[in-house]
Amino acid sequence: LDSYDHNSPWALDIGGTLIKLVYFSRKDSSLESVGNSVQVEEVGLVTGSKKYPILDGKLHFAKFQTSKINECLDFIESKLLHGSCCSHQEVSDKKKLLIKATGGGAYKYADLFKEKFGIRLDKEDEMDSLVAGANFLLKAVPCEAFTYMEGRKDFVQIDASDLFPYLLVSIGSGVSMIKVDGDGKFERVSGTSLGGGTLLGMGMLLTNCQSFDEFLELSHKGDNRNIDMLVRDIYGVTGYSKLGLSATTIASSFGKVSFDNKVLKDYKKEDLARSLLRMISNNVAQIAYLNAGHGQLKRIIFGGFFTRGHEYIMETISDGVQYWSKGKAKAMFLRHEGFLGALGAFKSYEK
Numbered sequence: 282l283d284s285y286d287h288n289s290p291w292a293l294d295i296g297g298t299l300i301k302l303v304y305f306s307r308k309d310s311s312l313e314s315v316g317n318s319v320q321v322e323e324v325g326l327v328t329g330s331k332k333y334p335i336l337d338g339k340l341h342f343a344k345f346q347t348s349k350i351n352e353c354l355d356f357i358e359s360k361l362l363h364g365s366c367c368s369h370q371e372v373s374d375k376k377k378l379l380i381k382a383t384g385g386g387a388y389k390y391a392d393l394f395k396e397k398f399g400i401r402l403d404k405e406d407e408m409d410s411l412v413a414g415a416n417f418l419l420k421a422v423p424c425e426a427f428t429y430m431e432g433r434k435d436f437v438q439i440d441a442s443d444l445f446p447y448l449l450v451s452i453g454s455g456v457s458m459i460k461v462d463g464d465g466k467f468e469r470v471s472g473t474s475l476g477g478g479t480l481l482g483m484g485m486l487l488t489n490c491q492s493f494d495e496f497l498e499l500s501h502k503g504d505n506r507n508i509d510m511l512v513r514d515i516y517g518v519t520g521y522s523k524l525g526l527s528a529t530t531i532a533s534s535f536g537k538v539s540f541d542n543k544v545l546k547d548y549k550k551e552d553l554a555r556s557l558l559r560m561i562s563n564n565v566a567q568i569a570y571l572n573a574g575h576g577q578l579k580r581i582i583f584g585g586f587f588t589r590g591h592e593y594i595m596e597t598i599s600d601g602v603q604y605w606s607k608g609k610a611k612a613m614f615l616r617h618e619g620f621l622g623a624l625g626a627f628k629s630y631e632k
């Protein structure tokens with residue numbers, strides 16, 4: 282436990298879009314306010330675990346835009362100065378601080394951390410960290426994994442002896458698909474560049490929204506049938522029943538636009554957002570199913586900040602996995618979906 286609560290309380294995952302920060306404090310320390318600009322998203326408290334000492338205290342989770350990395354540096358500095366994470370000795374010794382860090386930014390921003398604070402980033406491999414974080418959450422944290430179908434969230438406690446193999450699909454700016462066979466045993470089997478960055482980038486261009494939250498809000502109110510070409514637009518109301526394609530199945534995402542003779546401003550932003558969200562989510566679900574060996578891997582676990590606990594995204598992904606696997610595979614989600622890499626880097630202090 283000493284290795285967590287004093288000397289090494291931080292871990293960072295510096296991704297293409299977001300920086301994820303996990304830090305540890307003792308059970309009895311309270312979380313003080315650090316100003317308005319930074320929101321500490323969640324405080325997890327699980328007590329008394331001998332097997333998993335990092336659960337014997339508070340784990341705090343925070344995220345920052347990578348493009349505003351200075352906010353993250355200021356946050357770390359304020360924590361160091363206020364001594365909430367370090368003893369006085371360590372504050373004065375902070376130039377010796379070594380922080381576990383993963384993600385591409387652990388390389389890209391190493392000099393910045395060193396110049397600003399003299400903090401050295403101790404780099405952990407990104408895939409190792411993702412898998413370690415996911416395995417830890419799945420084995421050790423109750424009510425972590427859940428399914429989302431037909432508007433219902435059902436928590437699933439997976440027996441650790443029956444966990445492997447599973448497919449981990451990390452949807453961040455881009456997407457990685459990893460077949461996990463055990464602790465530290467995995468293979469990155471696939472990926473796609475059509476991920477969360479694509480959704481947000483194209484979403485901003487099409488709708489002029491300024492943030493992911495604004496985009497989600499728009500998509501919530503939209504109707505993709507005004508943008509997508511459906512089977513009924515080709516076959517009429519009967520659909521293509523011989524192939525099991527109902528009239529309302531999407532035949533071509535954004536396909537309606539191709540013959541509508543309209544320009545961008547003629548479409549509702551909400552409809553464009555909804556269509557884009559479905560396009561990216563369906564595509565990831567389908568590629569995930571294919572990489573799960575056509576249903577051989579019965580669990581497909583989705584992580585990364587893309588899903589963000591957003592019901593419609595999870596529903597779309599679940600439907601896609603259900604549809605393609607004919608019910609054999611299940612999409613599962615994690616409560617701490619965006620923090621897998623940072624948690625894995627944190628766990629590496631145990632090594």
Ligand code: ADP
Nearest residue numbers: 296297298299453454477478481493585586587
């Ligand atoms: P990375 O490690 O590549 O930064 P993340 O797992 O952090 O990936 O996910 C980033 C993606 O999550 C974004 O591309 C976007 O689709 C989505 N996202 C969720 N919340 C936010 C947010 N507050 N700001 C920006 N993107 C967000």
